[in-house]
Amino acid sequence: MSKTDLNIFETMESEVRSYCRNFPTVFTQAKGHNMWDEDGKEYIDFFSGAGALNYGHNDEKMKAKLIEYIQNDGITHSLDKATTAKGDFINEFNDVILKPRGLDYKIMFPGPTGTNTVESALKLARKVTGRTDVISFTNGFHGMTIGSLSVTGNSSKRKGAGVPLQHAVTMPYDSFVGEDLTTLEYLEAYLENSGSGVAIPAAMIVETVQGEGGINVASSEWMKKLDDICKRWGILLIIDDVQAGIGRTGSFFSFEEAGIQPDIVCLSKSLSGYGLPFAITLFRPELDIWSPGEHNGTFRGNNHAFVTATAALDYWKDEAFEEGIKERSEMTHEYLEYLVQEYPELKGKVKGRGLMVGISCEEPELASKVAEEAFNRGLIMETAGPNDEVFKLFPAINIEKEALKQGLEIIEESIKATVKAPVAN
Template identity: 80%
Template sequence: MNQNDLQVFSQIESEVRSYYRGFPTVFTKAKGHKMWDEAGKEYIDFFSGAGALNYGHNDEKMKQKLIEYITDDGITHSLDMASSSKRTFLEKFNEVILKPRDLDYKIMFPGPTGTNTVESALKLARKVTGRTNVISFTNGFHGMTIGSLSVTGNSMKRKGAGIPLNHAVTMPYDNFVDEERDTLEYLETFLESSGSGVELPAAMILETVQGEGGLNTARMEWLQRVDKICKRFGILLIIDDVQAGVGRTGTFFSFEPAGIQPDIVCLSKSLSGYGLPFAITLFRPDLDIWSPGEHNGTFRGFNHAFTTATAALEYWEDEDFEKGIKERSQLVEEFLTSLTKQYPELEGTVMGRGLMIGIKSEKEGLSSDIAAEAFNRGLILETAGPNDEVFKLFPAINIDIEALKEGLVIIEESIKTLLKQPVSNSK
């Protein structure tokens, strides 16, 4: 692509832009697992809008429902007024997702983004318990607004706040130090000791798989113990399923395999199914002590998102849909594991769970180089981790198997090419 085609972005748009730097082209069209740029080059998308497009781009069923809704002059904006599209979504979500999993949650519309749902969860936990502090975990990422940022581990993002980020205590995530250290024994000691300086918190917030933090994955027994600790001390457990939820890790909620029922759950990203901004906060009915309007937002009632989200839930009415995610997940995990064995120079470790997975390379800069080489070959990959040490795969959870394999081949070709020459140490 001619660099002149990109000048407007560098000349007018803020330096804060980031994904543009890893994918330096102008995209014009997307469908399913594919994207195209202005030059007509085709890309396989293993990025999926950072997890906001779990069903791929422009899903035909959702698109038709949205077109029908718009052409019928359906309500677009309604704040938290009652609308037919909101009612349909609430009924569908309850019948298809909550009831079959024996989950009894009230549903709150806090605003349309991931950080909105996290902010509301933190505020509610503090209101319910009357306590101030929240325990978060190393390498966690929960959003970019002040409350969410206070429970985020990334130092670069935290510095962007420009003010001290208070009322949060960071504890070590599962295997943060090594596999031999019991991080929860450490946490319990702080809660039990009157000399620890750690006050009893209102809540603990965590991701079962840390998306931005490097695909660190909590073991099921670790999650179960966190749940027990929270119950023992009267602490509310908040699961941030903004990125790991909606099928990304194999089940609709990422915590399902652990058999726990969090007090509060945060959902956004792929909830609308179509990439439209949409978030909800789920919580136990007895926690619903809000006064009317005590937490609100202008774009809580985005009815286009209600419409596509309802259509997306139809996928989950088919038992084979979840089986298909597991089939694809197994294929990818086996392939990545084989790469770490076949290319020991990669110094790689498979990270993550389900289709939220990747390889962590101990070679500085190599994962970024692999993502860049893959992009040149027509595959969109993101990196993750404090030092971008993980290249991660986020294909659509219903991607065609042959397209999935095609993308995996590009990854291997990229690795083979880079291991034949010095690593550039790009960041």
């Protein structure tokens, strides 16, 4: 079999492509925590499809269920018609995820991507409250369509909209203006003062851990107070769990640690378990005031994703699975703290929660250089933050511990090669 010429992507594909520039090879196979390119080179994947492959590549059980479904001529496309695959998913999701957590949510199937679920959440919040504005937070990222971009902080992504992005107000995220300043007092002062220019919004949308924004973590205390403010002012709280959810931060939902129950929850990315496009929007039953067809989408009935998502929920039936995430998280955090201490040239700071972690580097472009060196050594990871100042680790949440250790060691070797040599103790 002839190899693919990388030049075809350079000459024929749009300049908008990005990840292929950071990982300049042609991938051909993937399994678990590994990927292989056409030259047969093996890579450890600490990228996990930007959080869409939390269980790794080509999980055997999910694959077997999907192949069986396809071979039996199961429904592939169904819009929002009732299908066996959808019914199985709804029942399993309710029994395995919602009921044990005491969560009473209706399930909406918007289009299959993260920005689709965010758009539906924003639309519903405005419909329910009759208000227009939405409060979002600094460095937040919620998607690339117009509504989602309006509540996204990244200036380069906002610029791509080509039109004014309106009806959103940005407030400082936890610790945005310093560790000792309480940003929610600032926010509440705007709500209380009729001269502030900030109207009472329909909703506030927030990530408990910001991925694209630089692996910034909102404390449980901050989240609880935000929830309290929303309740007192009759504002709907939307948690965007597209990237931080499905076990990435340690529990199925990232907000569980804070002990809150948001009004609306956005899920996508790893929901299918297999990398298939799939999103849902969860909301309190009393908010379900949609008229039939008022929000729809041709591909909201992705039955192949229903099949693999249902199989993926088997992981969550075993308490040891969540314990395993915790163990891997502790291993990773300890190693990152060691790297920050051992290599002061990084001027680094460990950030994140669970297996959504990274090291922020003060030196410009250093994180990108470490990520590039890691790729050359057989590890795939990306950067995050307003200036790509964080190298970001997203290993599979069930990665073999030996592979996790091997990947962390590659990062150390990459740091060593980038900063030349560690300072002697």
